Amino acid sequence: xxxxxxxxxxxxxxxxxxxxxxxxxxxxxxxxxxxxxxxxxxxxxxxxxxxxxxxxxxxxxxxxxxxxxxxxxxxxxxxxxxxxxxxxxxxxxxxxxxxxxxxxxxxxxxxxxxxxxxxxxxxxxxxxxxxxxxxxxxxxxxxxxxxxxxxxxxxxxxxxxxxxxxxxxxxxxxxxxxxxxxxxxxxxxxxxxxxxxxxxxxxxxxxxxxxxxxxxxxxxxxxxxxxxxxxxxxxxxxxxxxxxxxxxxxxxxxxxxxxxxxxxxxxxxxxxxxxxxxxxxxxxxxxxxxxxxxxxxxxxxxxxxxxxxxxxxxxxxxxxxxxxxxxxxxxxxxxxxxxxxxxxxxxxxxxxxxxxxxxxxxxxxxxxxxxxxxxxxxxxxxxxxxxxxxxxxxxxxxxxxxxxxxxxxxxxxxxx
Amino acid sequence: xxxxxxxxxxxxxxxxxxxxxxxxxxxxxxxxxxxxxxxxxxxxxxxxxxxxxxxxxxxxxxxxxxxxxxxxxxxxxxxxxxxxxxxxxxxxxxxxxxxxxxxxxxxxxxxxxxxxxxxxxxxxxxxxxxxxxxxxxxxxxxxxxxxxxxxxxxxxxxxxxxxxxxxxxxxxx
Numbered sequence: 001x002x003x004x005x006x007x008x009x010x011x012x013x014x015x016x017x018x019x020x021x022x023x024x025x026x027x028x029x030x031x032x033x034x035x036x037x038x039x040x041x042x043x044x045x046x047x048x049x050x051x052x053x054x055x056x057x058x059x060x061x062x063x064x065x066x067x068x069x070x071x072x073x074x075x076x077x078x079x080x081x082x083x084x085x086x087x088x089x090x091x092x093x094x095x096x097x098x099x100x101x102x103x104x105x106x107x108x109x110x111x112x113x114x115x116x117x118x119x120x121x122x123x124x125x126x127x128x129x130x131x132x133x134x135x136x137x138x139x140x141x142x143x144x145x146x147x148x149x150x151x152x153x154x155x156x157x158x159x160x161x162x163x164x165x166x167x168x169x170x171x172x173x174x175x176x177x178x179x180x181x182x183x184x185x186x187x188x189x190x191x192x193x194x195x196x197x198x199x200x201x202x203x204x205x206x207x208x209x210x211x212x213x214x215x216x217x218x219x220x221x222x223x224x225x226x227x228x229x230x231x232x233x234x235x236x237x238x239x240x241x242x243x244x245x246x247x248x249x250x251x252x253x254x255x256x257x258x259x260x261x262x263x264x265x266x267x268x269x270x271x272x273x274x275x276x277x278x279x280x281x282x283x284x285x286x287x288x289x290x291x292x293x294x295x296x297x298x299x300x301x302x303x304x305x306x307x308x309x310x311x312x313x314x315x316x317x318x319x320x321x322x323x324x325x326x327x328x329x330x331x332x333x334x335x336x337x338x339x340x341x342x343x344x345x346x347x348x349x350x351x352x353x354x355x356x357x358x359x360x361x362x363x364x365x366x367x368x369x370x371x372x373x374x375x376x377x378x379x380x381x382x383x384x385x386x387x388x389x390x391x392x393x394x395x396x397x398x399x400x401x402x403x404x405x406x407x408x409x410x411x412x413x414x415x416x
Numbered sequence: 417x418x419x420x421x422x423x424x425x426x427x428x429x430x431x432x433x434x435x436x437x438x439x440x441x442x443x444x445x446x447x448x449x450x451x452x453x454x455x456x457x458x459x460x461x462x463x464x465x466x467x468x469x470x471x472x473x474x475x476x477x478x479x480x481x482x483x484x485x486x487x488x489x490x491x492x493x494x495x496x497x498x499x500x501x502x503x504x505x506x507x508x509x510x511x512x513x514x515x516x517x518x519x520x521x522x523x524x525x526x527x528x529x530x531x532x533x534x535x536x537x538x539x540x541x542x543x544x545x546x547x548x549x550x551x552x553x554x555x556x557x558x559x560x561x562x563x564x565x566x567x568x569x570x571x572x573x574x575x576x577x578x579x580x581x582x583x584x585x586x587x588x589x
Contacts, residue, residue: 071442120483136485136511138569185477361438381431386439388457
């Protein structure tokens, strides 16, 4: 067994032992891009003079950020991306298919892989035991043309989890709490690795939420071991053959921390940085005009089902609006089949087709001046949702549900 | 190489949303327009008044957030000669070097807004002109230095037929 999970993955690729801090050039198993970063990536591939991709099977293009398009110039960007996939044979995921990280985890990412995406939340793939990380357009263009990238072997911040969550506390509270503890640059250039008995109490949906936000404390990756939960998840998607075990490391890490899941409280991140966290009890009663449940962070079946549990037979507060964005077509279909969507629509929610949408301020829920939004997304930077004169609060689906019902930030334990 | 220009001082945690706001997403393929809004939400005067050679000087964790390469690209297009910061977020760091924008890591507290600054990339020193403080900045990791010296990643790859790291398996021929 390697010293750390991340070293184990890199060593297998490199065919030798590696040390933290060292630069290695590695083959990349999967790379992807989206309509925000993709057009520039395509232009850089052209500048590299590559007339073909090294392996189109390993390249996926997602139209998910402004999806469907809300502006003619973005429609033209989409045309560029579709033409590119036709020309090169890269996979295309078009309008309605879902947010890149969610679809990648459902269909493409495998344990032990090295995955690079032209999107910072690519780190979500760490939930499956892959070394997945975000890079910019030019790095990804080089991977598309040549199949390789350089990496600095990261140090590891190992987080030992124990216990299980109290009622209405979950994965989002854990990762917000952690980021609040170590700060928005607390793990810069390092890998977060989660291990311990608490990991077995986390579902794959929990792990996806946690890994997704690793970048919000600067981490290169947020990694979970690939275990029975991983195998079951892949099996549920008809991908059992993609499973392989990736163990936690057994050597020393750069730093170790312990978190008892049972000690956590519902947590809210206040404007304008993700690490500005407080227990929900300290922000109760703050009026909220828009609640968003969705995005790659918290837009999965379990998130929507939890929301429906709160909203069944009730109505969203008249002073707020509730936007629901399933993270993928699969999530949307499952939520329909389970009856979740009907409950939410009857409660007054507006359902938006799978997209990044308002999370990065392009369309479908831009805030007005002075408005406050509570969202299950991953970022609350000033201007993030399209208006620097607005405020964004980050929280779990349970806090979002309580807030939607009360019209102000509320504690889910007091509402249900 | 010697860089010279005025300091534009910014604080900690300047995010890519502040540098290249999402509400201008539709301008990502029209960078000549987009550059008129660079850093607008952090300092509305910056885009209109920045001069060629000027420095963007931040605190800690500069460029945190998204992978949008447009963030360093717009800063470079505005004429900025280098980003100087106490620390830089990982993806922004790679992106800046990949498009040929130098990133100088040092204590930025002694650099006052509006001061004339000179950076000597070869000796790793900054000086406030005419006779102000001298500050050493951290050398770039070797791989990034080589990419920067070649003018960015595209030119580096073309010149070296790979990462120029053949000893580490970087040859992609």
